[in-house]
Amino acid sequence: xxxxxxxxxxxxxxxxxxxxxxxxxxxxxxxxxxxxxxxxxxxxxxxxxxxxxxxxxxxxxxxxxxxxxxxxxxxxxxxxxxxxxxxxxxxxxxxxxxxxxxxxxxxxxxxxxxxxxxxxxxxxxxxxxxxxxxxxxxxxxxxxxxxxxxxxxxxxxxxxxxxxxxxxxxxxxxxxxxxxxxxxxxxxxxxxxxxxxxxxxxxxxxxxxxxxxxxxxxxxxxxxxxxxxxxxxxxxxxxxxxxxxxxxxxxxxxxxxxxxxxxxxxxxxxxxxxxxxxxxxxxxxxxxxxxxxxxxxxxxxxxxxxxxxxxxxxxxxxxxxxxxxx
Ligand code: GLV
Numbered sequence: 092x093x094x095x096x097x098x099x100x101x102x103x104x105x106x107x108x109x110x111x112x113x114x115x116x117x118x119x120x121x122x123x124x125x126x127x128x129x130x131x132x133x134x135x136x137x138x139x140x141x142x143x144x145x146x147x148x149x150x151x152x153x154x155x156x157x158x159x160x161x162x163x164x165x166x167x168x169x170x171x172x173x174x175x176x177x178x179x180x181x182x183x184x185x186x187x188x189x190x191x192x193x194x195x196x197x198x199x200x201x202x203x204x205x206x207x208x209x210x211x212x213x214x215x216x217x218x219x220x221x222x223x224x225x226x227x228x229x230x231x232x233x234x235x236x237x238x239x240x241x242x243x244x245x246x247x248x249x250x251x252x253x254x255x256x257x258x259x260x261x262x263x264x265x266x267x268x269x270x271x272x273x274x275x276x277x278x279x280x281x282x283x284x285x286x287x288x289x290x291x292x293x294x295x296x297x298x299x300x301x302x303x304x305x306x307x308x309x310x311x312x313x314x315x316x317x318x319x320x321x322x323x324x325x326x327x328x329x330x331x332x333x334x335x336x337x338x339x340x341x342x343x344x345x346x347x348x349x350x351x352x353x354x355x356x357x358x359x360x361x362x363x364x365x366x367x368x369x370x371x372x373x374x375x376x377x378x379x380x381x382x383x384x385x386x387x388x389x390x391x392x393x394x395x396x397x398x399x400x401x402x403x404x405x406x407x408x409x410x411x412x413x414x415x416x417x
Pocket of ligand 1: 148169170171172173195378379
């Protein structure tokens with residue numbers, strides 16, 4: 092009987108029980124499937140009663156969903172990016188939105204370097220060739236790649252992750268340039284406008300959030316400004332890159348290679364032409380996918396969820412202005 096008085100929370104996906112143990116006895120949780128790509132119908136059916144939503148970045152939390160969830164008191168996104176959530180609409184309704192900043196910075200920066208190195212040294216192609224028996228001898232001019240020392244890395248978005256990438260890249264002897272809405276005095280590297288960054292960079296790595304301003308930032312005109320030897324890395328959000336323009340740029344040799352942790356659409360269907368290009372490496376949005384990081388993200392999302400349900404300020408809130416409303 093007592094459990095019926097606990098707030099109903101929709102957890103859009105099944106997560107390891109020990110990651111979300113803090114919810115035990117404090118909420119009534121209704122959980123969606125492991126690989127949900129949309130809100131599961133059994134959860135949809137309970138939206139009207141739900142007081143909390145714990146979601147992943149694949150679930151759009153837009154006006155239509157919010158309209159059907161009038162009792163919602165908190166949206167807790169288990170991600171640092173919140174582009175799947177209509178934050179302004181949540182604010183208008185007085186709903187705090189939580190995210191998980193900081194804990195995934197190192198994991199994402201590490202993956203960025205892995206992608207950058209893999210593309211620079213053509214690991215996917217050379218591994219495929221070795222496995223297929225095309226490794227006949229130590230080939231003096233075979234599988235040649237790009238040097239990192241002395242190369243210029245252009246970072247688009249010098250936030251926490253951009254800075255962590257810069258720190259790693261400096262260890263490899265790279266020169267850092269960056270672009271952002273405005274320069275910041277303590278940023279590691281030289282501030283450049285985007286066009287100039289694209290022109291001078293040997294590697295371009297994207298670390299900006301997806302917003303109206305950054306959607307399609309890497310379009311045909313951007314690729315035309317890049318060096319033909321340049322390598323693009325995207326561990327931010329897929330739609331920052333125009334997929335069709337990237338496919339053409341790689342196929343036509345306008346740029347040398349790309350390494351993508353994120354795509355548009357996501358997942359990219361297996362028949363997509365990008366997979367057929369030997370100079371394109373694609374991994375399935377695994378930037379934060381380490382045991383420790385994903386666990387900590389889930390724990391932070393639980394902290395946000397519980398705070399929202401208990402009327403406390405969310406420890407990690409993307410719309411603190413919600414607390415300024417009377
Ligand atoms: C992952 O992409 C995140 O935003 O946390």
